[in-house]
Amino acid sequence: MTTGQVDGALATAPAAAAARRRITVRGVVQGVGFRPFVHTLATELGLTGHVTNTGDGVVAEVEGDPAALARFGERIGAEAPPLAVVESVDGADIALARDAGFRILPSRADGPSRTLVSPDAATCAACLAELTDPADRRHRHPFLTCTHCGPRFTIVTAVPYDRALTTMARFPMCARCAREYADPADRRFHAQPIACHDCGPRLRLLTADPDDRTRPPRPATGPDPVADARRLLADGAIVAVKGLGGYHLVCDAADDTAVTTLRRRKSRGDKPFALMARQLADVEHLVRPGDEERALLTGPVRPIVLLRRAPHPAPPPGAPALSDAVAPGSPDLGVMLPYTPLHHLLLGLPGDPPGPRLLVMTSGNLAGEPIVTDDDEAVARLARLADAWLTHDRPIHLPCDDSVVRISDGEPLFVRRSRGYAPLPVPLPVAVRPALAAGGDLKNVLCVAEGRRAWLSAHIGDMDDLATQLAFEKAEAHLETVTGVRPQLLAADRHPGYRSGRWAEGHTAGRALVRVQHHHAHIAAAMAEHGLGDRRPVIGVAFDGTGYGDDHAVWGGEILLADYDGYRRFGQLAYVPLPGGDTTVRRPYRMALSHLRAAGLDWAADLPPVAACPPEERPLLARQLERHLNCVPTSSMGRLFDAVSSLAGICHHAGYEAQAAVALEAAALGAGEDHGPGYTFALHDAPTGQGGADTVADPAPVFTAIVEDLRAGTAPALIAARFHTAVAHLVRRCCVLARQRAGLTTVALTGGVFANTLLAEATARLLREDGFTVLRHRRVPPNDGGLALGQVVVAARTVPVFGGVGVP
Ligand SMILES: [Zn+2]
Ligand SMILES: [Zn+2]
16 A cells, blocks of 8 residues: 555556455345446456455455555445445455456355345336337336346345346346346346346236136236236236235225125235325325335335325325225225336336226235245135236245335334345344244244344244245245354244244254243344343333233233343233133123223123123123133233223224224324323232232223213214323333333333334323333334344343353
């Protein structure tokens, strides 16, 4: 370097003595156009050498003028391509090699893989322009993609990321595609999934025999499968469409009959469907997206964005209609915009014959099963669901459902973190040894971690289904492959009946298995994603439906004073009997009756849940509660929301998870600003020696007040709003007590109940006004989809704990 400076000062001197450096770039740097970018940069700076993908990252050897080398080192991180995520740039001086020019070398599969695979990305603007340009050779090509967009995670079979190790391996490039692939000046230079009409995958449309669905579907004979599929959709058919991470079931969102049929065939109950709109303007009469939501909807990920419905959705002239059956009773609509060329074609390009402008897009599966990715399976498993299949011959290696995100307090709040986010790592504030966390049994997501990074899988599903368990195994193996993590330790929930836990037990292969308490894992996940280090305890408020408690009760309304090492149960909802588990989860009126009884209130015939309970069921339930037959004590906040939803007369039967709570939130949102007096939980110190929390929150006074409100003719919406306020104030009061007694000032809000943004925002506001620091989830979901992150941090930190003895 000294020589370079001296020479640089002499304007007429020959170029400085050349030097050579090896630069290693780590992060998401494969499959995002990094090598072409390096090629362009090196060439521009007059450097020779080469660049290659290795298991360790992109490695460039560059040789030339030392000042140019220094600029290269700065610009390689700062000017990286749009889909790249650069984590580190390291350089070392090496011996000169005197290359003739700058070359891109084939990838090397050496050493431990630490190169991060990019998530799938939505079609970029440049590709979209080609799709719609009749003069372009890829006009209307359903698989058009470039360096800056297209499938990645779902087609990668191994690393390093190269076409041969993707599901595009079976499509040899034609001469023209190969030229673009080899041309450093081209947008498709070394873009692995590129194809064209000549060499790419082919679409096919299959139609079911309407008279006999057991017969194999027949290929349609029309020249344009997309045009045929659009016609079928316009005629009210349900079409299974092969997407990036699996099949969707699709129908016209304006067509009541089609939507209702899809709901019935899918055994969907009233669970809302997501929509795909051709353009944002087509939903602006239905929802009111703000700037953050617009950015999410139109960005490179394009998740399903949950948006509050507009108050008066009367469609203006020319706006597409929406069937009431799409999201009955939901305060939100889940909306996404097209993210593959096929979606754009399906919704119609400018000038196409008119077709549906809003499509219902729901995962191609039966309720509870994983999304279908295999073509034969799609025909077999979706035979009773779909009238036709719009499919193609590019395999999907890994299932990946759509992500579901909303904006809350200006930050993203994940309901499901999957397509477009997996497998981007979540940075950890503490180092962990190589570990695998199995997650929970609902909304399963698993996680591997090493050092200061954790990789969460795509959404896998509910583990009570055999197909989901197989999907779990496949996702686990794939995640180890693409991350190179070789777990030395396993983590799972403490619930003895969880399939995820049993899977971990059966796969220890001599490795330690650490069981992590459910709500502790939720709180640790919130701490980790906010970068809290060791010895930074928090007041963890974990509210959800179900988690296995240390006393074998069903926990779910918990306030734990926690750090990564452990927790103390500071507060809990008072136990009430949960009669008959799943039956009561599906029938919230039973939970209301249990709470009424616990509060010493009669089951008077005028109360909505009493009226909703069949007369023959009532005495049986009374006896069950009295004698504690098949009853488990529960402190579940989710079940309390169910009970109040039923008591207010809003929802007595839950057709899908949390339906009663969602309906209660929707009602509260309709209550306006002035709610009058709120309700108040009783808070008392628990008798010692009970094995429970220090402080118990008793909802009995809340139930008494609601019964009074009902008898005074108070509207259900007001009751719902007052209840939300009561829970928010309860959290504040408990946190103030915890601050007085334990000196803690940071509060983590976690658990599926905090997907209720009305509650979460009100609670956070009260806490902040009281001087607390509030941690809400913004990288992983507050529900069980974020559990694995907490499990891995609790189980696998490398710091010595408990006086120097590491976690087993
Ligand atoms: Zn593109
Ligand atoms: Zn081609």
